[in-house]
Amino acid sequence: GAVVSQHPSRVICKSGTSVKIECRSLDFQATTMFWYRQFPKQSLMLMATSNEGSKATYEQGVEKDKFLINHASLTLSTLTVTSAHPEDSSFYICSARQSLRDTQYFGPGTRLTVL
Amino acid sequence: SQQGEEDPQALSIQEGENATMNCSYKTSINNLQWYRQNSGRGLVHLILIRSNEREKHSGRLRVTLDTSKKSSSLLITASRAADTASYFCATDAGPNFGNEKLTFGTGTRLTIIP
Numbered sequence: 001g002a003v004v005s006q007h008p009s010r011v012i013c014k015s016g017t018s019v020k021i022e023c024r025s026l027d028f029q030a031t032t033m034f035w036y037r038q039f040p041k042q043s044l045m046l047m048a049t050s051n052e053g054s055k056a057t058y059e060q061g062v063e064k065d066k067f068l069i070n071h072a073s074l075t076l077s078t079l080t081v082t083s084a085h086p087e088d089s090s091f092y093i094c095s096a097r098q099s100l101r102d103t104q105y106f107g108p109g110t111r112l113t114v115l
Numbered sequence: 116s117q118q119g120e121e122d123p124q125a126l127s128i129q130e131g132e133n134a135t136m137n138c139s140y141k142t143s144i145n146n147l148q149w150y151r152q153n154s155g156r157g158l159v160h161l162i163l164i165r166s167n168e169r170e171k172h173s174g175r176l177r178v179t180l181d182t183s184k185k186s187s188s189l190l191i192t193a194s195r196a197a198d199t200a201s202y203f204c205a206t207d208a209g210p211n212f213g214n215e216k217l218t219f220g221t222g223t224r225l226t227i228i229p
Contacts, residue, residue, distance in 0.1 A: 105160070
């Protein structure tokens with residue numbers, strides 16, 4: 001089946017630093033990847049939609065300069081949280097879509113803690 | 116907000132019993148999907164039901180969809196301890212038939228008591 005990985009699974013950083021999270025589709029080509037954010041015991045909120053080779057489309061209220069998304073290849077998208085602050089601490093989940101299928105496949109998530 | 120709601124928010128049942136979760140949404144949809152999330156983990160896709168379908172089965176799962184009421188239900192029969200997780204519905208209302216942006220419900224935390 002389709003597998004999506006994320007790296008790292010867990011990261012702790014100091015306030016003011018930048019953190020990069022990778023999302024990879026391991027056995028399929030993903031023309032579209034999605035980035036979600038999930039606060040404890042809450043639902044997933046879509047942050048942005050990333051299409052290979054083009055700029056990401058951000059949801060309303062998501063700062064594009066703070067959450068930099070790069071989808072440089074059909075198997076890799078990265079989310080960089082720039083100048084992270086404690087309020088950015090959250091669970092970040094990516095998903096990838098095979099262009100000809102109906103299901104998004106989700107990664108295992110990355111737990112970001114900003115001290 | 117387009118986010119759907121699920122009820123109950125939390126459900127605890129004895130192992131072997133059936134668990135039913137409900138999801139309501141606000142806009143017209145192309146399809147509705149159910150996902151499971153174990154604590155602190157990613158999402159696992161369970162089942163997809165299209166807007167022109169009314170019921171779908173997969174193993175111990177049964178999903179119904181009532182587009183007139185904008186609601187769906189997920190039934191897990193003969194529950195097992197391993198079913199303990201949070202369950203989310205997600206709707207796809209994109210302009211193209213397929214998987215556009217997903218809008219997730221608030222989730223139901225299911226606990227199966229051994």
